Amino acid sequence: MLRLKKASLWPLPARLASAALTAALVAALLHLAWLHGLLAAVQAAQGEEARLRTTYLQAQARAGRLPGWREQQRRAGAELARLEWQLPNSQQMAALLSDINAAGQSRGVQFTLFKPGLPQPQAYYVALPIAVQLRGAYHAMGELMADLARLRRIVTVHELALTGGKDGMLTLDAVLHAYRLPDAQERAALARVPPLPIQQAPLAWRVLPDFIPLPYAGTALPDPFAAPLQAQQAQQAQQAARGGVAGPDLRRPRAALESVALPALSMVGSVRHAGRLSALLLAGQRVYRVEVGQHLGQDHGVVTAISEQAVQYRELLREADGPWRERRGSLGLQVAGSAGAAAKASLPEAAP
Incomplete structure (x- = not known):
């Protein structure tokens, strides 16, 4: 019976067979260790392949949206330029x-x-x-x-x-x-001021709707400040009965030339339209066309008559709480330099 303690005394065939069996076991163990490492490497490669495939598909999807993003960039640039145009230098x-x-x-x-x-x-x-x-x-x-x-x-x-x-x-x-x-x-x-920290978040850009300012639509509504004027108007009527003239309508919209003092106005000409004569009044660098009944001056003035030589007007003045008084005057035609001034200025019609 062969014993390991006396392996050196075994017959040569037995020793050769034992050595071959030991070498086969060592080789099998080494092969198993190599296969285990190779299997781990294959699994890691498969995971990397899956990750790269996902990254590729995501990049491919983003590449498909690139034309849309470029169009959004172009529209955003145009919108930014339009908004910056509203800011003067x-x-x-x-x-x-x-x-x-x-x-x-x-x-x-x-x-x-x-x-x-x-x-x-x-x-x-x-x-x-x-x-x-x-x-x-x-x-x-x-x-x-x-x-x-x-x-x-x-x-x-x-x-x-x-x-x-x-x-x-x-x-x-x-x-x-x-x-x-x-x-x-x-x-x-x-540029020297450090910027404020900005939270990293995806930006969602959208086109802002065009802002269209609406015209003022409250003209037909009552003036909330007009209620205290009722007693004042009654007092004006009493004062007009005692002497003087009736006061002006304080609730009416003011005309453009009522913000200009009468000494700053000058008549530079006249025009006839549809059979009616209108005067051309110079205020600053602008020429206004006015007709009979339109208001001008800062004392409730109103045009009463127009000729080719002058504009007749009537003003209403009041001292303290006394009655309203009427004052009449005229603006004569300024011949010198009037043609040049009228040629350089626009001719908007003064609002009644």
């Missing part, structure tokens, strides 16, 4: 302020305060606050707010406060904010 701000002033004058609203403040740089724009105080009728104020919304540039209204007066006119205190693009120095200053 520093050289164009003077024209914007002039447009605001002209909008008030066209509605018969008088600016008693127009004070621009210090620029307020923001991340992408510069806000210019403008403290204003206006006097005018209630509905004229509403029409002016609608006109500001229809300006080519962006103007917003803040801190609005309305105060009624004894003469029927309202005082509006507000802060207008005009916006412009930053200049080179302001952009350099903003």
Whole structure:
């Protein structure tokens, strides 16, 4: 019987067979270890293949959406350019302020305060606050707010406060904010400011609907400040009965030329249209066409007659709480330089 302790004494065939069997077992163990490592590598490769396949499919899906994204980028760039066009640069701000002033004058609203403040740089724009105080009728104020919304540039209204007066006119205190693009120095200053942390989140871009400002539609509504005027109108009627003339209609919308003092108006010509003679009045750099019955001046003036040589008007004045008094006057034709002034100016018709 063969024993392992006496393996050296085994016959040669037995020793050779034992060595061969041992070598076969070692080889089998090594092969099993190699197969185990190879199996792990195959499984890892299969996992990597699945991951790469998923990544490829996702990239292929994104590539399919690339034309749409490029179109969105193009539309976003066009929308950004359109929005930036609404922001003037520093050289164009003077024209914007002039447009605001002209909008008030066209509605018969008088600016008693127009004070621009210090620029307020923001991340992408510069806000210019403008403290204003206006006097005018209630509905004229509403029409002016609608006109500001229809300006080519962006103007917003803040801190609005309305105060009624004894003469029927309202005082509006507000802060207008005009916006412009930053200049080179302001952009350099903003570039030195560290940006605020932004949360990483997917951006969803969509086209904003076009903002179409609506016209003022409150003309037919009653003036909420007109109720206290009823007693005042009754008092005016009593005063007119004792002496003087009837007072003006304080609730009517103010005309464009009522924000201009009469000494600043001059007659530069006349035109005849549909058989009616109209006068051409120069106010500043603009020429207005007025007819009989239209209002002008800051004392409730109204045109009573027009000839080729002069414009006759009537004003209503009042001292303290006394009766209304009538004052009449005329604007004579200014011959010298009138043709040149009329040629350079536009001819809008003054609102009645």
